[in-house]
Amino acid sequence: MKIDLDINGAPRSCDVEPRTTLLDALRDNFLLTGTHAGCEHGVCGACTVLLDGEPVRSCLMLAVQADGYAITTIEGVATSPGELSVIQDAFCETHGMQCGYCTPGMILTAQALLDRSHDISREDIVEAISGNICRCTGYGQIIEAVQFAADRLKKSNAPRGHKLGTATDVGEHDAPLEGVLEAAEADAPGKGPTT
Amino acid sequence: MKPAPFDYVRPGTLAEACELLAADEDARVIAGGQTLVPMLAMRLARPARLIDVLRLPELSGIREDNGAIVVGATTRQANALDNPLIRASVPLLALALPWVGHPPTRNRGTIGGSVANADPSAEIPLVAVTLGAEIEAASPDGPISTPADDFFLGAMLTTIGVGECLSAIRFPVWTHKRIGVGFHEISARRSDFAFVSAAAQIALDDDGRCLDAALGLGGVGDRPIKLDVAALIGGRLDAKSLTDAVAAATTDLEATDDLHASAAYRRRVAVTLCTRALQDACDRANGAEVRGAAR
Ligand SMILES: Cc1cc2nc3c(=O)[nH]c(=O)nc-3n(C[C@@H](O)[C@H](O)[C@H](O)COP(=O)(O)OP(=O)(O)OC[C@H]3O[C@@H](n4cnc5c(N)ncnc54)[C@H](O)[C@@H]3O)c2cc1C
Ligand code: FES
Ligand code: FES
Numbered sequence: 001m002k003i004d005l006d007i008n009g010a011p012r013s014c015d016v017e018p019r020t021t022l023l024d025a026l027r028d029n030f031l032l033t034g035t036h037a038g039c040e041h042g043v044c045g046a047c048t049v050l051l052d053g054e055p056v057r058s059c060l061m062l063a064v065q066a067d068g069y070a071i072t073t074i075e076g077v078a079t080s081p082g083e084l085s086v087i088q089d090a091f092c093e094t095h096g097m098q099c100g101y102c103t104p105g106m107i108l109t110a111q112a113l114l115d116r117s118h119d120i121s122r123e124d125i126v127e128a129i130s131g132n133i134c135r136c137t138g139y140g141q142i143i144e145a146v147q148f149a150a151d152r153l154k155k156s157n158a159p160r161g162h163k164l165g166t167a168t169d170v171g172e173h174d175a176p177l178e179g180v181l182e183a184a185e186a187d188a189p190g191k192g193p194t195t
Numbered sequence: 196m197k198p199a200p201f202d203y204v205r206p207g208t209l210a211e212a213c214e215l216l217a218a219d220e221d222a223r224v225i226a227g228g229q230t231l232v233p234m235l236a237m238r239l240a241r242p243a244r245l246i247d248v249l250r251l252p253e254l255s256g257i258r259e260d261n262g263a264i265v266v267g268a269t270t271r272q273a274n275a276l277d278n279p280l281i282r283a284s285v286p287l288l289a290l291a292l293p294w295v296g297h298p299p300t301r302n303r304g305t306i307g308g309s310v311a312n313a314d315p316s317a318e319i320p321l322v323a324v325t326l327g328a329e330i331e332a333a334s335p336d337g338p339i340s341t342p343a344d345d346f347f348l349g350a351m352l353t354t355i356g357v358g359e360c361l362s363a364i365r366f367p368v369w370t371h372k373r374i375g376v377g378f379h380e381i382s383a384r385r386s387d388f389a390f391v392s393a394a395a396q397i398a399l400d401d402d403g404r405c406l407d408a409a410l411g412l413g414g415v416g417d418r419p420i421k422l423d424v425a426a427l428i429g430g431r432l433d434a435k436s437l438t439d440a441v442a443a444a445t446t447d448l449e450a451t452d453d454l455h456a457s458a459a460y461r462r463r464v465a466v467t468l469c470t471r472a473l474q475d476a477c478d479r480a481n482g483a484e485v486r487g488a489a490r
Contacts, residue, residue, distance in 0.1 A: 017200065018200075018202060019198040019201060019235070021232070024197075040196045040236060041196070041236055042232070051302070054273070055298065055299040055302065056299050056303050057229075057303070059232070059236075060228055060229055060232045060233065060300070060303065061228060061232065062225075062228065064247075065225075065228065065247060065249070109299070127293075127298065130297050130298075130385050130386055131296070131297025131298060131386065
């Protein structure tokens with residue numbers, strides 16, 4: 001069956017068997033291997049992607065069911081190739097990962113939480129990531145990372161959902177068109193601190 | 196861990212979905228897929244054809260109708276949880292929903308899918324049985340309505356037949372002024388299926404006398420059950436009357452024995468959770484804050 005998706009801000013289509021999960025379509029058809037396959041039955045959260053901005057498990061969704069939806073994968077959260085989003089940066093700074101297997105799912109889950117509000121409690125974070133299993137870092141640093149990112153976003157004084165001016169290489173590199181923050185924009189090539 | 200091949204159809208109307216289901220015994224409805232997709236992957240289910248009902252406009256939405264709140268089958272659990280009508284008029288459902296899976300599974304999982312799936316420890320079927328909801332289905336011969344108590348036949352077994360598609364759940368609304376609800380469950384991990392869960396709803400009059408009471412138990416047997424707590428009606432509720440009512444209602448409670456918990460453990464926990472759920476319901480009806488119960 002032919003399906004049309006909007007992946008990381010770019011229209012994409014492919015032909016899949018009905019039994020193909022969205023997870024497999026993303027990895028095999030679109031070569032977006034940042035979406036990880038953990039348990040493949042809904043328990044671990046490694047395969048989390050955003051569907052119209054909300055976190056879902058891509059292993060529990062048939063690709064044909066996703067026809068017409070907007071999907072954000074980990075490849076689509078940074079402002080441009082080679083850059084990191086505020087949340088990704090926060091994970092680096094607080095050591096919110098070790099092997100990194102669970103990390104794409106954690107980041108996207110955190111992204112959806114922070115897209116809703118920057119005023120979040122520790123409980124909100126725990127509830128949001130309760131469906132994501134991490135087997136090496138432990139949750140302490142991950143929670144710290146999300147809190148840190150929330151704090152930065154709050155102080156960044158940028159309107160949420162702010163669009164980057166030009167993202168010339170969109171389709172090609174799956175960079176996102178929107179949902180990008182000014183703080184991250186400051187990190188974009190040519191705008192960050194010169195060293 | 197990959198499903199066997201199947202056809203996939205996305206009908207445009209509910210009538211068309213029922214025709215497709217009636218025409219092929221091996222066809223199966225798919226809604227949110229949060230239970231069905233893993234079953235396909237493990238090849239525990241091998242339907243020839245999936246009928247995707249998720250985008251049928253007739254099946255979604257939450258509305259008030261004739262003293263009840265009607266929740267369309269494909270209403271997502273996350274949307275029901277956020278819905279002001281449900282919070283105001285079916286508070287027991289709002290209290291139980293955070294226990295259903297995790298935020299990402301609630302973004303896809305539907306209210307009707309959970310009811311049709313009939314897991315003995317699922318929270319939504321428990322709320323439906325406790326409140327005496329009506330389960331509505333569409334069939335080639337027209338709509339069918341079944342009381343929740345009769346709808347669940349056993350583990351993963353309901354009255355839904357070939358050609359039928361669950362369309363809505365009709366939750367009755369209690370109109371009393373002072374209503375309180377309580378929900379408790381024990382599971383191995385946060386958001387896992389419950390070993391035992393208990394749901395309660397209580398209505399009090401201005402003098403604090405009990406006008407109505409409902410209590411339900413999930414996870415103890417092969418389907419959710421409603422317990423008889425009519426003895427509470429008309430009296431004042433205190434710790435003793437609640438404990439007595441639970442003791443009477445659970446005297447010959449039959450519980451399942453499995454890998455996760457023994458029957459004796461389930462019975463013991465059931466009594467405790469029922470008492471707690473009723474106590475919370477009373478406290479809330481009395482306007483008290485219930486500590487530590489929110490999820
Ligand atoms: C990690 C994880 C944890 C979970 N934890 C819990 C939990 O704690 N408590 C809980 O209750 N659930 C839990 N679930 C399951 C819950 O998420 C599902 O939402 C629910 O059981 C099924 O709903 P669905 O819409 O996804 O249905 P689907 O998976 O699409 O379908 C389930 C079954 O119902 C049938 N069906 C669906 N809709 C209809 C309809 N309209 N008419 C006729 N038949 C229909 C299907 O044919 C299938 O047999 C969990 C799931 C996961 C992945
Ligand atoms: S791979 Fe999807 S939840 Fe584990
Ligand atoms: S960092 Fe290794 S699983 Fe989370």
